[in-house]
Amino acid sequence: MVAYQRYVELSQSGDSEARGQAAHLAAMAYLKHRGPADEQAALYAALMNFLDDPSVKVRAALAYGLLHADHAPRPIMLALAQDAPVISRAVVQFSPVLLDADLMGIMRSGDPDMLAVMTVRPSLSIRVALALLRLGIPDLCVRVLGREDLEFPADDLMATADRWGDDARVRGALLKRRDLPGLARHYLVGRVRAALSDLRIVKGSVQPRRLERLMRNACDRATTAIGEREAGRGNHAFAVVLADTDQISTRVLLHALMHGHVLFFAECLAHLSQISRSKVFTLLDSGSRAALHAIFSRCGLAPAVRNLLARLVFHARKADLAEDLAARHFVVTVLIEELIVEHDGDIPPALDEAFAYLNEQNIELAREAARGVMPAFASEMPDAVMVPEVQGEAPLALPAA
Known part of the structure; x- marks a missing residue:
């Protein structure tokens, strides 16, 4: 307990340490005061007087005493917010x-340090957060986008993605957000593809055709996964924009159905065919081959592609293509064999894209299935002879790389 007389002695001391102690005592007394109004007014006046103290240590002691209080005097806190940097930032x-x-x-002062600390306030309103985003400073964008407690309007996230899509840090912060619109996420995936394809270390390590194939497969996977999530949320704009910009290819439709992204597949069909979503789902679930051909025809697909998709739909009804890799591999293998037999090995031009995709998937799925098989077999039969020893045969000589 400190008497008022002792407080006066401390506040009038020539030692800034003592005056700082007095400032902190005054702040604590003001915040905890429950007495007469004149006493409250005296404490308020005491706080005001410390604003004119020449020592930063004294004003800092005052600020730190009031810092976290939700009923600290606003005029005093506003004055402290314009004080020395060590005080104002806090x-x-x-x-x-x-x-x-x-x-x-x-x-509006534009002080970078003040803007930075503003982004980490315990409570930040969406109004202030958007104002910080719109300043156009990449570091601030990363800080604000990292706030998981804020939910930004879709239009602002789209604008930020469009503006900063080529900045890796901002792009990464955007992609981490769960509320990022599907169209913005799809656009950023495209920017990631362009950035990776342009890196010297990537171009020098991966053969161009293989790099293009890897990037195309990754983007197809991202497109259908984003579309599936957007369709699950009831957001129809993603499929509509893809369709209106001619980004729904045979390859994308095959990839969606092959990986169990049925909601996105149905969204695409509903928009392209102008048939209600409920009817599309009914046809995919139990429609006849003729009915499927009819809806694919309304989508503008070639007859050979319609036939392939109808076959795939019938396979998808019997297998869990979303989770079962073995089932997916089996379906791909069967479709390839059926196409070769049906066309006597002369695949029509309309199926070039689809057939190339199926071959790529077949190789990829076969690789996944083959991983770990030989080590597992060797562990079960460690003493089995793999290759019998051949006498008198010269060792194989490989040319220099």
């Missing part, structure tokens, strides 16, 4: 009494 970062209007005024 006030802007932690004080709950600062209003959005106060923060917007501070933002």
Whole structure:
């Protein structure tokens, strides 16, 4: 317990340490005061007087005493927010009494340090967060986008993605957000593809055709996965925009159905055919081959492609293509064999894209299935002879690389 007389002695001391102690005592007394109004007014006046103290240590002691209080005097906190950097940054970062209007005024000063601490306030409104995003400073964008407690409007996230799609740090922060619209995510995936394809270390390590194939497969996988999630959320705009910009190819439709992304597949069909989604789902679930051909025809697909998709739909009804890799591999293998037999090995031009995709998937799935098989077999039969010793045969000589 400290008497008022002792407080006066401390506040009038020539030692800044003592005055700082007095400032902190005054702050604590003001915040905990429950007495007469005149006593409250005296404490308020004492706080005001410390704002004029020449020592930063004293003003800092005052600020830290009031810093986290939700009923600290706003005029005093606003004055401290314009004090020395060590004080003002702490006030802007932690004080709950600062209003959005106060923060917007501070933002107009353009001080990079003040803007940075503003992004880590315990409570940040969407208004202030959007204002920080729109300043066009990459570091601030990364900090604000990292706030998982904020949910930004889709239009603002789209605008940010469009503006900063080529900045790796901002792009990464955007892709981490769960509320990022599907169209923005799809656009950023395209920017990632372009950035990776342009890296010297990537271009020098991977043969161009293989790199293009890897990138194409990854983007197909991302497109259908994003479309599946958007369709599951009831957001129909993603499939509509892809269709209107001619990005729904035979390859994308095959990939969606082959990987169990049925919601996205149905969204694409519904938009292309102008048939209701409920009817599309019914046809995919139990429609006849003729009915499937009819809906694929309304989508503008070639007869050979319609026939292939109808076959795939019938296979998908019997297998879990989303999770069962073995089933997916089996279906791909069967489709390839059926196409070769049906066309006597002369695949029509309309199926070139689809047949190339099936071959790529067949190789990829075969590789996945083959991983770990030989080590497992060897562990079961460690003493079995793999190749009998051949006498008198010269060792194989390989040419220099």
